[in-house]
């Protein structure tokens with residue numbers, strides 16, 4: 006597919022459209038071209054260069070990926086075959102062996118990068134640590150020895166439940182070094198959620214901290230792990246990082262302090278080589294059922310996708326200082342804090358805490374103090390910055406910044422322009438990156454320096470990616486028409502399966518369109534070939550850029566003794582993108598109250614995590630259902646948004662419930 010960009014060769018001024026055109030057409034015509042100055046220094050400096058590489062990557066993909074894999078990765082044993090595709094199962098670079106941690110660390114030793122900062126860390130209280138590549142290598146080698154002494158062998162699962170501190174990165178790389186499979190659990194998840202994940206993957210070891218700082222308070226991580234471990238028999242040991250000094254209960258024979266384990270472990274570690282398809286990590290994400298999905302990524306293809314995309318999307322230069330505000334507990338933290346950046350030898354800035362601690366200008370302060378050149382953040386954060394007011398931004402220089410990025414949900418043209426003007430000072434290109442936990446790496450993005458940007462559009466496919474917009478039958482729809490977003494060909498960093506549930510993997514991603522990956526997103530392509538992501542078409546919500554399954558929330562509510570039935574839906578929200586609304590039917594004889602609302606919110610917090618607490622709880626005598634008993638969420642969504650209930654209600658069993666729901670508070 007070759008996007009036709011002739012229409013973009015005009016200046017924004019010439020693109021004024023008549024009032025008759027619809028808002029979306031007007032939107033599609035707003036174009037920001039990269040500056041000549043940026044283009045001159047860019048890793049990919051023209052649209053022609055993008056097109057040439059892109060065409061090669063999709064027309065002769067095996068040749069393209071063979072070259073990239075040979076050039077970008079350090080192999081211990083060369084691969085024999087680039088791709089073995091037996092839909093829905095892909096194997097990339099078979100026959101090859103490598104070590105992912107060696108690709109992120111050892112390869113930089115003995116070069117000018119050896120004493121370069123790999124990590125610059127700032128804790129929420131203001132403590133700063135700089136760790137060079139050589140030092141990071143020491144740390145990782147030591148932990149690798151500790152793992153081996155504990156009997157952790159290749160393939161064992163290790164769970165990490167840590168704040169955004171250097172030890173999180175060290176632990177991930179140490180797992181990779183010994184071939185253990187890490188599963189990072191976001192620090193906001195509750196004990197219940199930790200327990201489910203530990204049991205699902207049968208983790209042998211947990212690495213946590215006494216606590217982490219967030220908004221001036223301590224998040225007690227070890228306490229949550231202790232609770233989870235009451236019912237997670239696979240876990241044999243716990244390593245605890247001392248971060249906040251919060252008193253914790255250490256269980257003899259099970260728990261040990263990171264620092265104590267540390268003493269005496271050697272600084273050098275001979276890393277073994279693992280197969281290209283050796284599992285690297287499991288990352289749990291929400292889907293359409295109550296049970297989270299353990300997305301499995303493997304070694305060579307994932308690393309190549311993360312490394313290649315980091316280089317081009319962030320236009321990485323040796324001198325960059327890169328700040329991604331995502332937590333390590335999400336895929337963005339895996340691909341674009343750790344693997345993609347360290348394999349490129351970049352300096353990564355890590356921040357532990359909240360963006361408004363102590364004041365709403367914390368990011369801008371840090372950007373000036375540390376000379377950050379690239380900022381990768383989320384639309385929900387940008388909306389919060391806008392709300393906090395321009396003055397917090399204007400008192401900082403921000404002149405070190407040269408590139409901005411956005412991820413997690415569609416960015417509105419309004420937020421895009423604010424980001425461009427206030428943070429980027431009109432000088433920095435913005436890369437709006439569309440991708441998913443499952444895709445492992447960025448899939449749709451305007452490469453800076455080569456693609457004109459349209460605010461609100463994730464733009465054009467990355468190398469090797471063949472996205473298409475199709476109808477229910479899988480037929481491509483004409484440009485300008487909304488449809489479902491599929492990825493027509495396999496790519497190296499794609500998920501390989503769902504941990505322990507290959508059937509669900511095949512069904513979720515490859516059965517709507519047999520043998521073809523369905524993203525779960527709706528989108529459209531404009532006449533220039535630019536992709537505009539509309540959002541999820543399944544029962545998954547995007548709340549502040551976090552994926553939350555409505556079924557998971559419903560399952561959590563169902564475990565509360567007062568709840569007879571519950572339905573969760575999303576409502577548009579200015580700040581969070583979507584807010585979570587739950588409709589609850591109480592058991593007979595129970596009466597609704599504000600106290601019970603609070604209790605149900607707290608209950609979901611305990612079952613999943615604070616980020617999944619409903620914004621609104623509404624009690625209902627009955628829920629709208631079809632005659633076969635299926636809850637009609639479409640109707641609930643309209644009620645939640647305060648809209649009139651429109652559309653087909655002919656299958657509704659009992660009309661009176663709608664009126665009753667609308668009159669509820």
Ligand code: WT7
Pocket residue numbers: 290336337411412413414415416437438439440441442443463524525526538540541547550551552
């Ligand atoms: C879903 C994936 C990929 C890391 C963050 C979220 C939405 C993601 C964009 C974007 C519009 C986006 C999609 C996607 N999404 N990036 N640039 N524009 N929507 O990862 O939790 O796996 O969620 O986030 O709906 O399917 P995730």
